[in-house]
Amino acid sequence: MQQDSAIHISGLNKTYANGFGALSNINLDIKRGEIFALLGPNGAGKTTLISTVCGIVQPTSGRITVAGFDSAQQYRAARAALGLVPQEISTDAFESVWNTVSFSRGLFGKPRNDAYIQDVLKRLSLWDKKDEQIRRLSGGMKRRVMIAKALSHEPSILFLDEPSAGVDVELRKSMWAQVRALRDAGVTIILTTHYLEEAEEMADRIGVINKGKLILVEDKHTIMQKMGKRQMIFVLRQPLATLPATLHPQPLVLDDDGSTLTWTYDAQAEIDISAMLDQLQAAGIRPKDIYSRQSNLEEIFMELVEAV
Ligand SMILES: Nc1ncnc2c1ncn2[C@@H]1O[C@H](COP(=O)(O)OP(=O)(O)O)[C@@H](O)[C@H]1O
Ligand SMILES: [Mg+2]
Structure with a gap:
């Protein structure tokens, strides 16, 4: 004890x-x-x-x-x-x-x-x-x-x-x-x-x-850091029908109406935002807005419970 x-x-x-x-x-x-x-x-x-x-x-x-x-x-x-x-x-x-x-x-x-x-x-x-x-x-x-x-x-x-x-x-x-x-x-x-x-x-x-x-x-705080994911959301000028093939290796998800791309990464990972923007630009995509969000305890909890 x-x-x-x-x-x-x-x-x-x-x-x-x-x-x-x-x-x-x-x-x-x-x-x-x-x-x-x-x-x-x-x-x-x-x-x-x-x-x-x-x-x-x-x-x-x-x-x-x-x-x-x-x-x-x-x-x-x-x-x-x-x-x-x-x-x-x-x-x-x-x-x-x-x-x-x-x-x-x-x-x-x-x-x-x-x-x-x-x-x-x-x-x-x-x-x-x-x-x-x-x-x-x-x-x-x-x-x-x-x-x-x-x-x-x-x-x-x-x-x-x-x-x-x-x-x-x-x-x-x-x-x-x-x-x-x-x-x-x-x-x-x-x-x-x-x-x-x-x-x-x-x-x-x-x-x-x-x-x-x-x-x-x-x-x-450790739970939040360990399990927490960050997301960067790229709001697109023009909706996309599909994710361009050159971007397939990237961890990007196109939402249902094609208006945003979501990039999910570990909260503690070092990421290269400008490299990602270069990739997007090369694919002809210029976001009109970018914002980031952190997963909350609710999302972390759902992940934990589903994993068991
Ligand atoms: N006296 C009891 N006899 C049999 N099963 C019980 C009894 N009390 C609780 N349970 C069952 O044990 C589980 C846990 O209940 P409980 O500890 O009250 O959960 P919680 O407080 O997290 O909602 C539930 O499936 C509940 O139906
Ligand atoms: Mg109870």
Whole structure:
């Protein structure tokens, strides 16, 4: 186990009672103080993975430690070190925000600490709603109450299972800012998402999961650099019916209506633009515009998932 691991998972498998294999040989270290995004399509095994770490689902085999505690042998200590915000919002609608969050702290056997609860509510912009009944809150506020509840017992690790599901763009942005602030305050964050934008925006590192297999774990920027493709688009003055034969050796693709040529290359490759322009000119092609674009995480992700 690495010294700076908040969570260590080795050889984790989960086969559900019906025989379905939901997780296959997962090995993963979550570093202390990072935001880690577990990215994968619906049904990939994200919730199952989180649930095994949180002790809600029993692993079939493998070993998990949370903050150094074995999740099976030292369950209570492991559970106390983490907070979980589940996919579904579930709270007592008639209880106040303050009572809900304070009560949750009590469930972990933690002594009362009003100053801490106040701090959590302020950080999540819920302080002015502390006496409000949960049912009177907006959806976004309810979700923040779920985060406050998960933080009530001062865990060092916070799991957010699909935090943006059903949350509109505005709220998503403010929630991201609050999650980042938590990370800056020293909380390790693991979130699951099938929103590529969310992983790209939030994470320090990304793990891509598909069909129960962790197919890639990398620093976000490394993923972008390694897997990223750049494209140069040549917008033509006159549409072409076909790509001239002299250009066939070039990695150029003519689009369907013949109005643009697309040149795709590795983001890190050294390319010779003037040589390409010379080739085009020799073939009688003079672009009226040229622009370049970088592949985003969505395209990278599709490539990865299709490759498995
Ligand atoms: N209790 C269960 N019994 C059998 N299969 C399950 C159970 N829970 C989840 N699954 C299956 O395991 C797979 C992974 O589910 P889940 O972890 O919820 O995926 P995700 O959170 O990535 O959408 C899905 O195919 C799902 O249908
Ligand atoms: Mg899920």
